[in-house]
Amino acid sequence: MDDSTRRRFLKDLSLGAAAFSAPAQGAQTNQLPGRPPSGDTQAQPSHPTSTMAIAAHPGDAFFAMGLAVALQVHLGGQGVFLSLSLGERGSARIAPAQYGPLQRQAAENAAQMLGARAEFLTYPDGEIPVSEEAKFAVCDLIRQYRPGIIVTHWRGSWHKDHEACYKIVNDAVFYAGLPALDRKEPPHEVGKLFFADNWEDANGFITDIYLDITTVFDRWQEACAIFPMWRGENGFRYNDYYGSLAVTRGCLRGCKYAVALMSPAEQLTRRVKAL
Numbered sequence: 001m002d003d004s005t006r007r008r009f010l011k012d013l014s015l016g017a018a019a020f021s022a023p024a025q026g027a028q029t030n031q032l033p034g035r036p037p038s039g040d041t042q043a044q045p046s047h048p049t050s051t052m053a054i055a056a057h058p059g060d061a062f063f064a065m066g067l068a069v070a071l072q073v074h075l076g077g078q079g080v081f082l083s084l085s086l087g088e089r090g091s092a093r094i095a096p097a098q099y100g101p102l103q104r105q106a107a108e109n110a111a112q113m114l115g116a117r118a119e120f121l122t123y124p125d126g127e128i129p130v131s132e133e134a135k136f137a138v139c140d141l142i143r144q145y146r147p148g149i150i151v152t153h154w155r156g157s158w159h160k161d162h163e164a165c166y167k168i169v170n171d172a173v174f175y176a177g178l179p180a181l182d183r184k185e186p187p188h189e190v191g192k193l194f195f196a197d198n199w200e201d202a203n204g205f206i207t208d209i210y211l212d213i214t215t216v217f218d219r220w221q222e223a224c225a226i227f228p229m230w231r232g233e234n235g236f237r238y239n240d241y242y243g244s245l246a247v248t249r250g251c252l253r254g255c256k257y258a259v260a261l262m263s264p265a266e267q268l269t270r271r272v273k274a275l
């Protein structure tokens, strides 16, 4: 099967979910004096849809991908946070057998606070397998929840679980949309795929979308604060980093808070009849 068929789910390049909107002709822009047009848009969301964050660990799902999910719920869609592991080896003080359930409970509470669902596949933290079993497990959850949008890890990560998640999701999206693949649920083609701006996945990450998430920023911070690791207890100050990052991204695009997202190269390709 060739690459164009494999990427069939990306063929619609009209950016139907306007919450993730591309430049719109005539839209109000945030152009600074002497700067080229930025391509900003104030387009209103038109098609609330389901957004699914698929992350290696619960912290990634909520801290790096959670604002996009929270916004979609705020706009009238559904939100799902899928973690491929519980991140149970993330604490230097608490044994994995105890930390895993704490992570699960925190994720469930945070998802509930944001009006979303939490799902888990509980592969061993640090050993998420890039296996057909894992790809089909994610495929089945995509078919079950039928998201219009998926946000996941970019492959340029130093963390092996994050890189594994990228590979798993890429193939799971393909499997989910394959009509001839018989699973419990019917096929589902994901409309859009985006990569999250994650401090561990920065190698080659190129922003092409700034999403204004000002309306859900405060709620998102409250949800993230359910996780003890949010405050830096495991060695990284997630609250300071991701909170400040949203401020920085907002400064760049003329809103109070924003998140940066990266699209797959295929998703950026357009067919036009005139330039």
Ligand SMILES: [Zn+2]
Binding pocket: 056, 057, 059, 060, 159, 161, 162
């Ligand atoms: Zn992680």
